[in-house]
Structure formats: structure tokens, C-alpha cells
Amino acid sequence: MNEIRKLFPVLNQEVNGHPLVYLDSAATSQKPIQVLEAVKNYYELDNSNVHRGVHTLGNRATDSYEGAREKIRKFINATSTEEIIYTRGTTTSLNTVAAAYGRMNVEEGDEIIISYMEHHSNLIPWQQLAKEKGAVLKYFDLEPDGTITLDTIRNTITEKTKIVAITMASNVLGTINPIKEIAEMAHAVGAVIVVDAAQAAPHMPIDVQDLDCDFLGFSGHKMCGPTGIGVLYGKKALLENMEPIEFGGEMIDFVGLYDSTWKELPWKFEGGTPNIAGAIGLGAAIDFLNEIGLEKIAEHEHSLVEYAISEMDKIDGLTIYGPRDPQKRCGLITFNIDGVHPHDLATVLDMNGIAVRAGHHCAQPLMKWLQCTATARASFYMYNTKEDIDRLVEGLRSAKEYFNDVF
Amino acid sequence: MSFNNLDQLYRSVIMDHYKKPRNKGSLEGDSVTIDMNNPTCGDRIHLTLKINDGIVEDAKFDGEGCSISMSSASMMTEVIKGKKLNEALELADIFSKMMLGEDYSDKYDLGDVEALQGVSKFPARIKCATLAWKAMEKGVSDQN
Secondary structure, eight states: OHHHHTTOGGGSSEETTEEOEEOBTTTOOOOOHHHHHHHHHIIIIIOOOSSSOSSHHHHHHHHHHHHHHHHHHHHHTOSOGGGEEEESSHHHHHHHIIIIIIHHHOOTTOEEEEETTOOGGGTHHHHHHHHHHTOEEEEEOOOTTSOOOHHHHHHHOOTTEEEEEEESBOTTTOBBOOHHHHHHHHHHTTOEEEEEOTTTTTTSOOOHHHHTOSEEEEESGGGTSOTTOEEEEEOHHHHHTSOOSOOSSSSEEEEOSSOEEEOOTTGGGOOSSOOHHHHHHHHHHHHHHHHHOHHHHHHHHHHHHHHHHHHHTTSTTEEEOSOSOGGGBOSEEEEEETTBOHHHHHHHHHHTTEEOEEEOTTOHHHHHHHTOSOEEEEEOOTTOOHHHHHHHHHHHHHHHHIIIIIO | OOOHHHHHHSOHHHHHHHHSOSSBSOOOSSOEEEEEEETTTTEEEEEEEEEETTEEEEEEEEEEOOHHHHHHHHHHHHHHTTOBHHHHHHHHHHHHHHHTTOOOOOSSOOGGGGGGGGGGGOGGGHHHHHHHHHHHHHHHHHHO
């Protein structure tokens, strides 16, 4: 994995006089040269609009853009590229489902179920939909270790449930949820399952057919790709019955003065000139991830988490949130140190070249559940090493010393 | 690990206000109440001001946040007590200039507030320091 690190130019720098230790990949990952070059090559050699021109550049751009869609299809094992819609990111993917599917299928008195561990982007769209429709928003209860039991899921889903929206891997607790089982229980009552895979797609293999999920969204920028590009996967039968929510160029078939018809899937959901360079960059990111192997990435992160938990446990007054078993969580650790506010902690670490996230991590209801207003989070990716964790632990110890002893 | 740079930010007077906040709590009775938060990080302040005849007679704050936001709130309540409304607004402006690293008027004795000067060198923390001042500015402007 040390060789991999060299492929990420941004990691090779000093921050505040120390070699950079980047532990904020759950917010956004760094990009390897393969991705940077793919984006650069597109702009330098092929830049042109897609699906329009008769000219050569237009064809090359379209081929690369649609070629990336096929890479994404394979990456999550979707049946067809008709099921792969480009979006701006997970937030847009989830909002699209709420607006295009939710509005059509949820009525007064119906239930939408989410969990306390949802990111705001998989919470607010459903909260607002429920408000608009007079539907009931319910939450899966969490166990003290931040997991959801199958019994809880079984007891919460009812005949009235229309949508279950849940994260595959929590951006705060690290919890990996049993999506396949939840999908089965949702389908048993005729509900659909919407999966937020923003923290899962970069770190573990996803097979949408095996999971049998109805919708799934993820972001390119958390998986070595550019910002501003993401994916909405949806089952074809569902997407076909949904109306577009954005109208304009690219998505139309025939436009009359008083009515219009739409292109077929997936383009009917892609109004306007898309993020072509982003899609091509995401395609390159997927090639890169496949080359290393998602299993190998997951294994590397599990070993980092295991090592980090054992080292962080040795610090008095440090609380780690979420499941204890490294195999049951993704590559991030959210924590607090008694007497040191996470912002202050993050500043001390930053002065030592270590980048971590501090705050509510776009999960205010979860912070309430954890009974804190903010936490610190260190998140790992393929390019992180044990040495990075040693630097983190050393930084945590000195921050604790600084705030508890110096003052 | 060296703490030299950190000491610019975390002066002992700041940590003193953080650990022993002045004017902590909430004013009873007829007072102006302002609730404000910093949505990017979860810091939260509840400020109550007693304003009579155009003068801030008393101020108390409650809230949650990092050492910079809470110490700044504590210092702010100390410095605005007894000030006229326009003076309080002027102080908010002075503080904002201080955070931006700009020159500011030395018309007022800022007391402990001067210790927050170092925050201007930590752009990510400026919002922490200004939260309480923004709340005060809002409360006072509404009365003016």
C-alpha cells in the first residue's frame, strides 16, 4: 500500500511544517494521477458536448462519457446502463428519488422509515416529503453500540410502510447496515428500499442485484473521483414509471408548443449539459479501484481501524462511538476526548499536519442521540498507513496534555 | 511536539474564560433574547441582554461550543456591559476587523478581548470567535 500512496500527488506535501497526514477521506477522498490525467486529457483532447455533434470530438466525448456509465454499471453489477443515472452526488441522487418517486407514491398516512444514523441528505428529503404528504416519518431505533438489530427492523416496518431509506455505512458511527435483509423485509410489505451508499461505494464491493435494493446513490468524490459527479441507481421498472424532475436540453425526445416527450432511460433524468469531465474522471476512478480491488481496500481499512482502536483505547478519557468490532464497521473512527472540544482538537492536530473532521458531520439528530454537540472523526482510505495512525495518536496525546495540563 | 503556534491561539486568558466563563446563564424578566448557532459545526449561543434607556445594563450567555467560541462570548458580555447601543455596535465592528486582521480603532478598552487577536491567523476558527458578537449585534440592532 505504500506504493499506492505515491500515486496521490496531494499527499506529498508538508502542512504547518509537518508531512501531511490526511484522515478526512470520509468527507472527500484524494485523487490519484490516473483520475487527474483522465480529466486533463478530456479537456485537452476531446472537450466537446455529448449526444449532440456530428463531429469527431463530440463522438469521442460521448464515447468516453457513456463508457464511464458502463464502468459504473459493472462496478455495482446493475443489469443495464439504463439504470445508471448521473447526478451531482449522493445528495442529488437521494433528493431525486424523494421528488420523482416519493411524490408519486406516498400518500397521507403512509410511512417512511429512516434511521437515526442518516446523513442530513438521507433525512431531510424524507422529512420534507412526509410533511408535504401528511405521511408518518419513523426511525429505526439504535442499539447502544450504534447498530440496528433485525428485530428492530422487523418490528418497525409495517403494512403502511412505503419507503425505507437507509445508509449502507454510517459516516459517523461507521456501522455497516444489513441492507440485503432490510430490503427483503421492505419488499415483503410492498415498500421500496433506498440506499445511501456514499460511505460504502468507496470501501466495499456493492452488488445491487444481490442486495436487491430499489434505489442506491453514491458520490464520485469520496471514491477517488472528481467532485460534482455522482450516481443514482434505480431498478428499470421503477425508473420507467417516474417522471423527470428537471427539464431542458439533453432529456427530451420531441418538444411541441404545449407538450413534450422524454428521451428513454437513463437520459430522461439528465437535463442540461452534464458533468462530462466528472463522469470520465469517475470512470477512471473505478478503473483504479478495480485494479487494486475493493476487497483488498476493505481489508486494509479493517486492519487500520483495528490498530487505531487498540491505540486510541490506551488514551484516558477518549470515547469511541459505534460498534467495537472492526469487521462490523467501515474505515472511520468518531471520538471525543474529555475536556477537549473537537474543534480545539482538530486545530491542534492541524498544527501538526494532521487533517481530521470536527463537528456534527451533517448528522444533527445522531449527535443528539450520542448526547454530544460535536465529535472528532478520523477516516481512512487505501493510502493511509499505520504510521499515520501513530502520528494521530501522538497528536491526540499532546492535545490532551495541552488542554488538560498546560492550562 | 511544539506548542508555539498554538499558544498564539490559545492564550491563557482565553482558557481562563473557557474554564471559568463570566456572565454564564440567562437573565430573568424583561430582556432581549437571541439564539444563534453555527450550522457548520454545531456551536450554539443563547444570549440575553437587559437594555434600558439605550444602555446595555446586563448581559448573560449560555451555550455549547469550543474554547474559542465560549471564551469569546464570556469576554464579549464583560466588555459590552454599561455600553450605549451604538457603542456596542461599534465594538462588534471593531471585533470583526480584529478577526479579519485589519486595523481597528483603539477608542475602547477591549480588556481580555485583545487576547483573541491570534484567532485571525486561524481562518477556520474565526466563525467560532464571532458567533457571540453576531448574536449581540443582532439583539442590539433590533432595539436601535
